[in-house]
Amino acid sequence: MTRRNSCGHCPGSHSGDRPCLASATAKARGWLLIEHPGPWPERVEQGPPGPAAITEAVRAARAAGVRPQLIRRPGRRRGIPPVQVYVGYSHGERVWLEGRELADPAELADLDLAAVAAGTPPKFGEPVADPLLLVCTHGKHNACCAQHGAPLARFLSERFAPFVWETTHVGGDRFAANLVCLPHGVYYGALDRDEAVRAVEAYLRGEVLLDRLRGRAGYPEPAQAAEHFVREHTGVRGVTAVTVESVSGTSPYHAVVVVGDRCYRIVVERVAQTDPCGRGCQENLETYVVRDLTLLNEAALV
Missing domain, CATH: 3.10.450 (Nuclear Transport Factor 2; Chain: A,)
Incomplete structure (x- = not known):
């Protein structure tokens, strides 16, 4: 019988020896990121506690072919509202992000998700020039994401705030800690602190690092x-x-x-x-x- 560690994986699953190339989620091109302090459900479509408008927006996004993620700042749990929302598109060369803070989550009903899925900025918010760095910390989905992702999110936040957000499941729990760099949808996995810093610094230069690179979402x-x-x-x-x-x-x-x-x-x-x-x-x-x-x-x- 194979011995399992506390995350439910085999020994050595976070040693960095496992190849993680070509493992970014193939379906994510359009994105909807909604701030929610938690607790997060096992699956985002189940609906988090709080405003029903957020659950409705998550389900509408999935139906439209847009990937929904719940996000929150590392170490901070502000209530709802206000709610920070980002929409974006990560496929090809014409990538973009828009951001808006909502006084009422019901404003999400005004978002044109069909436009987002098609790669067209919906003018829901202001253009965002800075990157977003998403670290999966979704412990209810998989304990490894909390065990490995949460400390990394806090560490990166000390160096790269305000770019860093914790997020729900991004795919590939076995590669925790996972990092997604938007707007390009660049995925990294099985990161330690030094590797994560190098990956972020490369992305800020407009480059990728091959070490621990999982791939680019949407392909x-x-x-x-x-x-x-x-x-x-x-x-x-x-x-x-x-x-x-x-x-x-x-x-x-x-x-x-x-x-x-x-x-x-x-x-x-x-x-x-x-x-x-x-x-x-x-x-x-x-x-x-x-x-x-x-x-x-x-x-x-x-």
Whole structure:
């Protein structure tokens, strides 16, 4: 029988040895972030205690294809209202954020969620130029997120306030502590303090770090893997400097990736990890490996 730690994972699950590439949530493109001090339900759609308007907005967002997150400041629990709300879009190069403080959560009913899902700023609030750094601390969903995420959120808040918020489940509990950088939807996992600081500093420069990078939200996992390996091969780190033009097939997947005026064909395969948590691990986890990477000539772009 495999021994489990207090988070419910195998020993070593937070050692940093487990590959976490190509594991960002593939469905999140539009975002709705609503301040709520907690307690948070196990699933946000169940509705948190407090104004019914927040529960209604969360459910409406899910129905519209927008990812809802409850957020709060690390170490602070102000009541409701007022409520800080952000909406944003993280797919492609035209990313954006809007922010607004609501005197009454019922104002959420005025938000055009269809526009958010389509990537169009709804003019619900003022444009937000600064990034948002979301650290998952959703202990009711998974104890690891509170155990590893909450201390990291407090630590990052000391250095990067007011960018930092605690948030509900972002996906990939086994990679706690998880960090999501908006507006681009860049995911990092299994972070310690030093790794998190380096990741944030890179994002503030408009770059990504490959170490502990899970991927970018809104893209299929094979596309995330293709981008990761082309970045590794080329050394290009700009957040939007690498574009996955297409992905085809089943594992192994064939992708076309563009970096500036260079075009690459890459083949990636999904494989099972060997003892991802150490000897005797019973978790069936997968990752991606490169099978081929070829530089095509510029004519391939035509």
